Amino acid sequence: MTAQKKFPPPKPLPSIKDYGPNAIEVKDLTFAYQHTGSAMIDANARNVLQGLNLTLETGSRCLLIGANGSGKSTLMRILAGRHLTKQEVKVLGLNSFRDTKLNFHRAYLDCDWGMTSIAFVGASVPLMADIPVHEMMERLQNSYPERRDELVEMLGIDLNWRMNQLSDGQRRRVQLMLGLIRPFKVLLLDEITTSLDVCVRQDLLKWLTRESDERKATILYATHIFDGLDDWATHLMYLNNEGKCGWQGKMHDLEVYQDLKKNNHPAKMLAIADHWLRKELEENRRLRKFEKADMAHMEIDPTDRQGGFASGRNLDTTIKPAKSRQGRLSDMMGNAGALDKHS
Numbered sequence: 001m002t003a004q005k006k007f008p009p010p011k012p013l014p015s016i017k018d019y020g021p022n023a024i025e026v027k028d029l030t031f032a033y034q035h036t037g038s039a040m041i042d043a044n045a046r047n048v049l050q051g052l053n054l055t056l057e058t059g060s061r062c063l064l065i066g067a068n069g070s071g072k073s074t075l076m077r078i079l080a081g082r083h084l085t086k087q088e089v090k091v092l093g094l095n096s097f098r099d100t101k102l103n104f105h106r107a108y109l110d111c112d113w114g115m116t117s118i119a120f121v122g123a124s125v126p127l128m129a130d131i132p133v134h135e136m137m138e139r140l141q142n143s144y145p146e147r148r149d150e151l152v153e154m155l156g157i158d159l160n161w162r163m164n165q166l167s168d169g170q171r172r173r174v175q176l177m178l179g180l181i182r183p184f185k186v187l188l189l190d191e192i193t194t195s196l197d198v199c200v201r202q203d204l205l206k207w208l209t210r211e212s213d214e215r216k217a218t219i220l221y222a223t224h225i226f227d228g229l230d231d232w233a234t235h236l237m238y239l240n241n242e243g244k245c246g247w248q249g250k251m252h253d254l255e256v257y258q259d260l261k262k263n264n265h266p267a268k269m270l271a272i273a274d275h276w277l278r279k280e281l282e283e284n285r286r287l288r289k290f291e292k293a294d295m296a297h298m299e300i301d302p303t304d305r306q307g308g309f310a311s312g313r314n315l316d317t318t319i320k321p322a323k324s325r326q327g328r329l330s331d332m333m334g335n336a337g338a339l340d341k342h343s
């Protein structure tokens with residue numbers, strides 16, 4: 001047994017004013033990735049999200065579904081305060097990008113955690129530090145010992161595990177434990193259950209249901225895996241491949257869901273998603289339209305911090321700068337300007 005360090009009791013979390021019935025409010029949101037760092041605001045940048053509205057009542061559990069590239073992660077990151085948007089996006093009545101108070105009440109978990117970007121390689125590798133789980137975010141763990149123990153038990157974690165010796169699923173369980181310790185009011189889950197085994201996944205879903213029923217936490221969960229989700233969600237949002245809302249509302253009001261329920265369909269959510277997404281796919285095939293990755297005409301841009309150093313920074317090569325830009329390769333290598341001396 002390791003000796004527990006003594007920490008002062010946690011400070012109370014900053015309070016949030018009454019914000020009405022909705023924990024999340026997105027109105028007429030249009031968003032395109034811009035590469036402003038290199039003065040390239042591109043008026044023709046493709047809108048990833050277009051005129052999007054989303055209202056989620058406090059305490060709801062909403063599934064976010066959509067095809068690859070439809071903008072689910074983008075929407076999640078906006079709600080998590082990672083991207084500045086022209087239209088105000090409200091979480092708990094506060095500006096999702098600007099109000100730092102939200103960091104104490106909003107939890108955001110995605111697949112990037114535990115991955116670290118490697119300069120020169122431009123790819124992410126799992127965090128391989130030789131550190132035991134009980135030493136990670138120690139103060140937070142000790143601020144909520146009961147909640148930590150409950151999560152440890154539910155996720156089957158050994159606090160003496162060392163991060164450099166874990167499998168993908170075990171690493172994901174540690175991420176969940178650390179991400180869920182602080183009692184959140186809003187939880188944004190971006191497809192993070194992929195590597196969990198079936199039992200842990202089911203237990204996690206049950207635990208999340210309790211969090212929203214008992215503590216009135218609001219949960220938005222983007223996923224492609226519908227196992228065990230047939231009766232989990234209270235709300236559903238379908239994002240179509242134009243970044244627009246295809247359907248949004250309470251599960252009660254979704255006729256096709258109610259029909260499937262009446263007929264005791266064994267995989268209702270899968271059937272609904274398949275129905276919507278297949279329609280899009282067939283239409284795209286008919287028009288020979290393929291998903292376009294926005295990065296197609298971009299080169300690496302050292303001024304774009306999205307994704308960390310040397311990992312996918314973009315420079316629009318279709319725009320000719322007035323003075324030719326030098327040292328691009330050296331920028332990538334971390335010694336800006338050195339190359340032009342040799343050119």
Ligand SMILES: Nc1ncnc2c1ncn2[C@@H]1O[C@H](COP(=O)(O)OP(=O)(O)OP(=O)(O)O)[C@@H](O)[C@H]1O
Nearest residue numbers: 033048067068069070071072073074292293294306
């Ligand atoms: N950092 C970025 N810079 C530029 N374009 C991006 C960036 N991240 C995503 N995109 C583009 O935005 C669009 C939506 O991507 P996003 O990751 O939000 O989709 P998604 O619905 O989460 O997809 P998936 O189901 O595959 O995870 C895609 O066309 C993608 O190429």
